[in-house]
Amino acid sequence: MMAAVEDAGEASSSLKGDEEVEPFMPAPLQDALPAEWQKKLSQINNDPAKLTFFLNAAVVFLFAAFAAFKLATVDGDIARGWTWYEVLLRVPGDNFYRYEATVSESPIVTKAFTSCVAYGLGDFTAQLFTGKTLEDMDLMRTARSATAGLLIHGPLCHFWIELMQTYLDFDGAWWNFIPKVIADQTVWSVFLNAAYSTMIMSLQGLPKEEVWGEVKSKAWPALTSSWRFWPLIHCCSFSNAIPKDLKLLFIDCMEIIWVTILSTVANGDRQADPAEGEMVPAMASGSAMPKGDEGGLGGAPVAKKTEKKGEVVHR
Numbered sequence: 001m002m003a004a005v006e007d008a009g010e011a012s013s014s015l016k017g018d019e020e021v022e023p024f025m026p027a028p029l030q031d032a033l034p035a036e037w038q039k040k041l042s043q044i045n046n047d048p049a050k051l052t053f054f055l056n057a058a059v060v061f062l063f064a065a066f067a068a069f070k071l072a073t074v075d076g077d078i079a080r081g082w083t084w085y086e087v088l089l090r091v092p093g094d095n096f097y098r099y100e101a102t103v104s105e106s107p108i109v110t111k112a113f114t115s116c117v118a119y120g121l122g123d124f125t126a127q128l129f130t131g132k133t134l135e136d137m138d139l140m141r142t143a144r145s146a147t148a149g150l151l152i153h154g155p156l157c158h159f160w161i162e163l164m165q166t167y168l169d170f171d172g173a174w175w176n177f178i179p180k181v182i183a184d185q186t187v188w189s190v191f192l193n194a195a196y197s198t199m200i201m202s203l204q205g206l207p208k209e210e211v212w213g214e215v216k217s218k219a220w221p222a223l224t225s226s227w228r229f230w231p232l233i234h235c236c237s238f239s240n241a242i243p244k245d246l247k248l249l250f251i252d253c254m255e256i257i258w259v260t261i262l263s264t265v266a267n268g269d270r271q272a273d274p275a276e277g278e279m280v281p282a283m284a285s286g287s288a289m290p291k292g293d294e295g296g297l298g299g300a301p302v303a304k305k306t307e308k309k310g311e312v313v314h315r
Contacts, residue, residue: 049135049136050135052134052135052136052137053133053134053135056134056135056137056139057134059139060134060139071091071095072091074091074094074095074098075090075091075094099249100245100246103245103246103249104245107158107245108154108155108158111154111155111157111158111248112149112150112151112154112155112158113150113154114154114248114249114252115149115150115153115154115157115248115252116146116147116149116150116154117146117149117252118149118252118253118255118256119145119146119148119149119150119153119252119255120142120143120145120146120149121256122145122255122256122259122260123141123142123145123146123259124137124142125256125259125260125263126259126260126262126263127141127142128263129260129263130263144200144203144204145200147199147203148196148199148200148203151199152192152195152196152199153192153196154248156192156195157192157248157251158248160184160188160192161244161247161248162244164180164183164184164238165244168180168183172240174239174240176238176239176240177234177235177236177238177239177240180234180238181231181234181235181238184230184234184238185223185226185227185230185231185234186223189222189223189226189230190219190222190223193215193218193219193222193223193226194215194219197211197214197215197218198211198215201214229258233251233254234251236250237250237251237254
């Protein structure tokens with residue numbers, strides 16, 4: 001949004017100005033390091049882009065290392081003596097079986113963290129495909145998306161799927177996905193998009209009047225844009241072919257693919273005609289894209305631009 005762009009510009013200007021930048025590391029600790037390390041830390045401290053790159057790289061590495069460790073050690077208690085080939089052969093399937101068991105034992109918590117990971121990964125992917133690097137990537141935006149997935153999308157979708165299985169299953173009829181898709185792509189889509197957008201914009205600190213105005217103005221565009229993709233996907237996700245406890249996992253995987261496609265198309269359009277402003281995903285079924293380029297999953301590309309001092313800035 002325009003305010004976010006202005007804030008980012010002011011923050012960058014203040015870091016590059018004459019104001020003294022707060023040291024990246026306490027002086028006593030930095031003085032204890034070798035001279036070469038002190039020089040590198042000084043360069044990082046005086047260059048906001050390098051500092052951002054260093055912090056973002058550290059966060060991404062820690063999350064990636066943790067995820068890789070958890071996935072690779074799923075058979076840690078029984079894998080003693082296995083070859084690397086045996087480990088690699090069994091890890092994918094055993095992780096899937098572990099997920100099945102976990103979601104059966106703790107469905108709400110498991111689905112909440114499933115959407116947390118999906119929304120965080122989706123926003124991270126979206127930023128990569130729109131040309132951002134670790135030097136300018138907004139991981140706080142990614143954290144907001146992950147938080148909304150954890151607190152909004154995962155838990156609410158669990159109860160929504162349970163509700164449809166109870167009242168719209170029609171004794172397991174093969175065609176029961178039709179009323180489920182209709183219900184999901186009308187009443188539920190509007191509600192979930194509103195809830196997601198409210199969460200994201202509240203985490204941004206926007207006033208409630210602005211939040212409510214955005215939710216109302218985006219309700220219809222979000223609903224119609226979701227119809228370009230999600231009805232076809234939900235014909236599969238709400239069918240009897242996918243077990244109830246795995247439906248949300250399937251939907252979240254599709255959302256990551258969808259936001260990647262959108263970001264790729266949006267980035268290509270922006271490169272073809274930069275004057276049209278940055279293309280950003282709008283709200284969609286099962287997820288939402290609040291005001292500005294705040295992260296979210298799904299939706300259709302929407303170009304927005306605002307003139308300020310002869311330049312195009314993106315709302």
